Amino acid sequence: MKPTVHDIAAHAGVSLATVDRVLNGRAGVRGPTRERVEAAIAALGYVRDVSAANLAKGRRYSFVFILPANDNSFMRALRHEVEEASRHLKPERITIGVITVPAFDSAALVAALDQAGAETPDGVALVAVDTPEVAAAVGRLRDQGIAVVTLVSDLSGHQRDHFAGIDNRAAGRTAASLLGRFVGKDHVGGKEQAGETVGGRIAVIAGSLQVVDHQERYAGFTEVMRRDFPHLTLLPVLQGRDDPAEVEKVVADLYAQGEELAGLYSLGAGNRGLVRCLRRHARQRRPAVIAHELTETTRAALEDGMIDAVLNQDAGHEVRSAIRVLKAKADKAPVIAAQERIRIDIFLKDNLP
Amino acid sequence: MKPTVHDIAAHAGVSLATVDRVLNGRAGVRGPTRERVEAAIAALGYVRDVSAANLAKGRRYSFVFILPANDNSFMRALRHEVEEASRHLKPERITIGVITVPAFDSAALVAALDQAGAETPDGVALVAVDTPEVAAAVGRLRDQGIAVVTLVSDLSGHQRDHFAGIDNRAAGRTAASLLGRFVGKDHVGGKEQAGETVGGRIAVIAGSLQVVDHQERYAGFTEVMRRDFPHLTLLPVLQGRDDPAEVEKVVADLYAQGEELAGLYSLGAGNRGLVRCLRRHARQRRPAVIAHELTETTRAALEDGMIDAVLNQDAGHEVRSAIRVLKAKADKAPVIAAQERIRIDIFLKDNLP
DNA sequence: CTGAAAGCGCTTACAG
């Protein structure tokens, strides 16, 4: 039978209240008394029942998530996961409020952060726009004792308690490492030289280089491309603002210019536009393509061979990790970093979940 | 304020006991009474506090894991994860016993299953050896009302409640899909023909084709190789018994025969031997290599370029999934299949966690 | 068929 507070109280010859004081490291217990209790805990191998403790405490947590109103599948998924988590955690006395703000809008984000702070929640999570104003607003929350976690995209100055997202530089490197090898004999755009394809041309489409995650992916990608695949030519980066229509236009322009791509890395969102354009040119040999985030669009494109690989961050994992970290911070408990590391998933058509 | 059983009792004008009966679908409540309670539940938006319920019930779960004594990193990791989970779940009133059996030994596994059954636990998890005797022993447990989950390797006849592991056929397909594209201009073993490498030779090393997971990986691999890369030649499959020394010998023999491989797929364990052999031949151009399971050995080999990609199943996820499923079965609660799907991770040197 | 009371393992005022 697992020992309870009653057992250790009896063993130490004290009351439940005293056991509780020792267990929770509260003041007001004489040295010798404390020692007797500690001895009993050790002797009986006591381990506290956390859910009973929580029940008794009636502890409630309130968190606020500030999410961009971006109309792409990933952000929709992210908002959905927050709602799911909210529903799921209600019985565990965790309340999650959501504030939606226009995407890429520093001023709106600052206003939302201040509004969140006014409700004095235990913690706030945000998809950061990396400006000094946002960093300052985050600082104000933390001065109020509110824990702050960045989600998906970080602040470059790291003015927060934790970042719940992938290593975007590593993601960019991974994309280059795969794309460089996929650009083989099956793809066009290079000239034959001593039996090797050289000078194949590679396009990169970002959402916006004003966002830290896109910056980092781009940096990682160029790093590995230059180092491991110097025979490939990187075209100047294009920006599609994570918007399907913009992305489509930008890629269509490339084709209109007669560009024959060997490879294409779409490091942001808006892949609906990319895929539409690729399909239109399906009769030509298409470039090797790597994109981000497993959505309905990218899944279908993987399945019918329009996209070769998709790098993915699991929105559900990120949201749940952010909540665990916020809760730990609220409890002043330690965060196990290794457990909160968000993986970069690689999907081919063959390992789709 | 979240409503409790007290609130709904008051609202319906009944006692707590009656509320409880309705909540848990127990018999012995008159129709009209039940309806009043259900109306109150709906009206107040009641949702039960599961941990309080568990506390009151004092429900305890006992599970037995039967694990092979195999001396490779993956099985060691699996045993470690079971111990971790056991420690972690003790406070939640879940007890996990472990029985270790010799690997690939049907008779020993049958004995262990019967021994486990004698303790009448709530559930049993096993790494299956696929024989009729094992299937029969599993049947005996289930006849006793004990839930059974296979872990990592399944029974081909599916005589169990659930399989906690990856889709091994998809894993084999994924390996082929990557390997076929990696075998490019950087690798030897083919002859040039109209500027294309043709006839590159591919070796496959399994542990044993008597185990379902290895069978399935092999089947998936050959399927995609034949379909998508018909210009590559598959050598007859080699068996290394998941043993580093055996694997090393088998690969060394290939080199001794003067075989020049374009690619190599190691679909079982014992990669320590493979990597030793590859390193010895490091000055030659080495084949593109894909292996399974991220271990110290394969991680190091990824990092210094001896292995190109590692397919991985997360032992921790598998163990925790198995436990969740066993608990759900014990509670006669439904299992959310999508949530229990184990992913096939792909690791390159660039996305190592 | 229904209810009053005790209890699961912990915590929290309150009193001394």
Added chain:
DNA sequence: CTGAAAGCGCTTACAG
């Protein structure tokens, strides 16, 4: 500095 008692939200004999 220490303890007796009530309570967190549920469940379970037991009695009627």
